Amino acid sequence: MKNTIGLIVLLFLFSTCQKKDFDIVNLNGNKITILGHGGMGIANRYPLNTFESIQNCLSIGADGTEIDVQMTKDGVLIAFHSESLDDKTDASGKVYTQTWNAIEDARYVDPIYSNYRILSLDELFSNLSNIGEHTFFLDCKNFDPDTSLTYLNAFSNALIQLIDKHQLVNNIYIELKRRDVIENLKNKRPDLNIFVYTSFDIGLAIADELALQGIVVAVDKISTEEVATAHASGIMVAVFNAHSQSRNIAAIEKNVDFVQTDKLRHLIKMLN
């Protein structure tokens, strides 16, 4: 009886760890690019978008990472997810109302006893190792309600300056939600890889109309057929919300081009 239980446990462990073979067909050279969500993912003890989380993600074998991007009042691009700094740090206020100087010493409040700090994208790309070998999905959070041309130009110029300074045109994919921001950036630099983040139908229409590279959709909000439809139009698909092993596998089976995952080690094991 004991032996039978032991055998069942071993078989279960073996089946959950087993690497599967996938026949991937997509627009990314039939390969899925493995991206961490904000580095090591939302459940990791490194806070999202910290240097520690992003460097750790790259060091364990991910192809790259998604990074949340916001712009401060004085035009500095920083890696931070929430609209308000109060949410995760010891600083306060909305990012776009603060200057970089005022928040550069802000630290994440969790986990207790840690001292991880907010990061500008320039600091990140200046200090990450081998950036040219990795892929970065910049998830731009344009929380600032300003729709003026001054704001749009400032945001686009900050992105362009960053990408050119670090020679990352081929490594960076820009994920945008606001149509005005997309149009402004696309007009300035048609060579940049721009993805629109919205629902599948709207995203496909916008990507088609503005000749964008791709769309970003939650993995549970897109079907295999819809991915095939996007691919048939020459539009790539990136998915997020892959926060479980089953969602990682679902993303692979849907033949998407990029997966932003919270279960990074599992996806690396599945695909490498």
Add this chain to the structure above:
Amino acid sequence: MKYIFIFIVVLISSLNNQAISQSDSTNTARNAVYLEAGGLATYGSINYERLLPLKNKWNLALRIGFGSYRLKDFNDQFNPDLIIPIAIYGLYGKQHKVEFGFGQAITNIVRANPSNFQVERESKLSANFTIGYRYQNVAGGLFIRIAYSPIIEFYKNYRHWGGVSVGYGF
């Protein structure tokens, strides 16, 4: 005669109570090891505690533990975070005890240096306080405790916190 009898009964009874109290404070099991979920090392720790009997139902307990957030640093090299909680508790009760006390957490956490982003270890001290309940048999065996243990992180930030422990007394 009646009063003498009452006096003798009260005296015997009182001596008997004192004897019981003294044997309560002299625990036969003065050591305990336990795992704490949450608590002073924030996510969990393994701990050793030494009990020092005082008068009546009072005991003093000295604790030292070890916890960690991760064993590898952000370059995926073995380089563990170290969290060492130490504390002193006053305990009152027989098997069911109320505890209260204070202590320190000595932390040595790996992070990226804010200037050059290289791996560095940073040591800091944080204070903690505890009020809780524990079940601890005088003869040893099962040890259970639950405690509210707020942390004053880096002597600056007050953080509500708590923990649950299970261990063994011997």
